[in-house]
Amino acid sequence: MSTTTPRLEIRNITRAFDGRRVVDDVSFKVMPGQVTCLLGPSGCGKSTTLRVIAGVDMQDTGEIYIDGKLICDTVFRVPPERRSVGLMFQDFALFPHLSVAENVAFGLSGSRAEKRARVEELLRRVDLGRYIDDYPHQLSGGEQQRVALARALAPRPKIMLMDEPFSGLDNRLRDEIRDETLRVLKEEGAAVLLVTHEPDEAMRMADEIALMRRGRIVQQGAPYNLYNAPVDRAAAAFFSDINVIRGKVQGLLTETPFGQFLTPAMPDGSEVDIIIRPQHVKIDFDRNGRGPNPTPEDGVPARAVVERARFMGSESLVEFRMDYDGTVLKATVPAVFLPKPGTPMWLMIRRDRCFVFPSPGQGRAAQVAG
Numbered sequence: 553m554s555t556t557t558p559r560l561e562i563r564n565i566t567r568a569f570d571g572r573r574v575v576d577d578v579s580f581k582v583m584p585g586q587v588t589c590l591l592g593p594s595g596c597g598k599s600t601t602l603r604v605i606a607g608v609d610m611q612d613t614g615e616i617y618i619d620g621k622l623i624c625d626t627v628f629r630v631p632p633e634r635r636s637v638g639l640m641f642q643d644f645a646l647f648p649h650l651s652v653a654e655n656v657a658f659g660l661s662g663s664r665a666e667k668r669a670r671v672e673e674l675l676r677r678v679d680l681g682r683y684i685d686d687y688p689h690q691l692s693g694g695e696q697q698r699v700a701l702a703r704a705l706a707p708r709p710k711i712m713l714m715d716e717p718f719s720g721l722d723n724r725l726r727d728e729i730r731d732e733t734l735r736v737l738k739e740e741g742a743a744v745l746l747v748t749h750e751p752d753e754a755m756r757m758a759d760e761i762a763l764m765r766r767g768r769i770v771q772q773g774a775p776y777n778l779y780n781a782p783v784d785r786a787a788a789a790f791f792s793d794i795n796v797i798r799g800k801v802q803g804l805l806t807e808t809p810f811g812q813f814l815t816p817a818m819p820d821g822s823e824v825d826i827i828i829r830p831q832h833v834k835i836d837f838d839r840n841g842r843g844p845n846p847t848p849e850d851g852v853p854a855r856a857v858v859e860r861a862r863f864m865g866s867e868s869l870v871e872f873r874m875d876y877d878g879t880v881l882k883a884t885v886p887a888v889f890l891p892k893p894g895t896p897m898w899l900m901i902r903r904d905r906c907f908v909f910p911s912p913g914q915g916r917a918a919q920v921a922g
């Protein structure tokens with residue numbers, strides 16, 4: 553068990569507006585040197601959580617700790633400027649009348665020489681040393697973003713709070729700046745809490761993801777765990793397209809067109825959804841009306857015809873119309889694979905990549921077995 557004190561810990565934070573709980577009993581930790589992403593759909597309460605941590609809004613209940621020290625509960629409150637928290641938002645607005653150096657030095661204390669040294673160090677880090685005496689309007693959007701990062705990091709905050717900091721940038725630039733920002737944040741050793749509604753961004757940046765929905769954290773863990781062991785169907789669907797195969801539990805088993813699944817945690821007679829991501833659907837050719845032989849890993853193949861195939865850049869997405877009930881199942885192939893519509897094929901689903909949840913409206917989730 554790790555004994556490291558979390559850099560940031562919030563416990564049971566609740567914030568309501570007009571009687572509606574926008575942040576509802578939220579607790580999580582951010583460890584030193586780690587990037588934690590608060591991920592969730594628009595309006596789920598991410599920014600409000602961040603504002604409470606920054607101290608620009610006040611929680612109704614709950615506590616905030618930095619390095620194990622209480623900085624805010626409903627009675628005691630350290631003001632925002634003394635929390636050692638750096639902020640970076642989408643509208644990062646540099647001061648237009650100050651030079652790049654003056655912008656970065658803005659929140660710094662110390663002698664002139666010390667400030668200059670820190671400014672030079674940071675601008676070197678973000679690869680903007682040559683613009684030190686320029687003004688913001690002389691820089692591109694991406695460069696301004698990097699100056700804003702340097703400015704936020706200049707006073708060596710213990711925690712960086714970032715609210716959708718990359719959403720104002722165009723796609724190609726965004727990837728580059730994200731990677732660079734991550735490198736600089738790691739070099740500076742800051743703990744980072746980054747708010748985003750984009751799963752790709754969270755997967756790319758995070759050591760840990762806290763998945764938020766309707767004011768609550770529904771799952772927290774390494775990106776790998778959230779992707780591979782989602783807590784419910786909505787959590788699975790948040791990270792990629794999903795296929796849903798519905799079945800009815802009979803004893804310990806659920807019968808599907810892809811063979812029987814072991815579903816021991818589900819009540820007999822209930823309906824379950826077997827979820828599989830398109831990249832875990834295997835495709836095989838039709839051999840005069842026959843498919844491949846069933847295997848323990850892939851189960852029984854089911855026949856389908858190609859409905860549509862598209863090349864997406866790094867993979868091909870093929871949609872199949874299933875023979876058994878006419879529903880559509882999607883499969884991705886990491887290559888150029890564009891079979892003609894109407895081509896008969898056979899699909900298999902990898903057992904170890906399936907998740908089983910009760911069909912909507914029924915009880916709790918369980919992991920697939922078998």
Ligand SMILES: Nc1ncnc2c1ncn2[C@@H]1O[C@H](COP(=O)(O)OP(=O)(O)OP(=O)(O)O)[C@@H](O)[C@H]1O
Pocket residue numbers: 569570574592593594595596597598599600601749
């Ligand atoms: N000061 C406020 N007064 C009233 N309602 C508010 C206030 N601040 C936020 N809300 C409401 O709280 C909910 C959550 O807002 P919040 O900005 O925290 O969500 P979010 O997850 O960050 O979403 P987004 O990504 O769209 O910013 C929204 O319904 C919003 O309208």
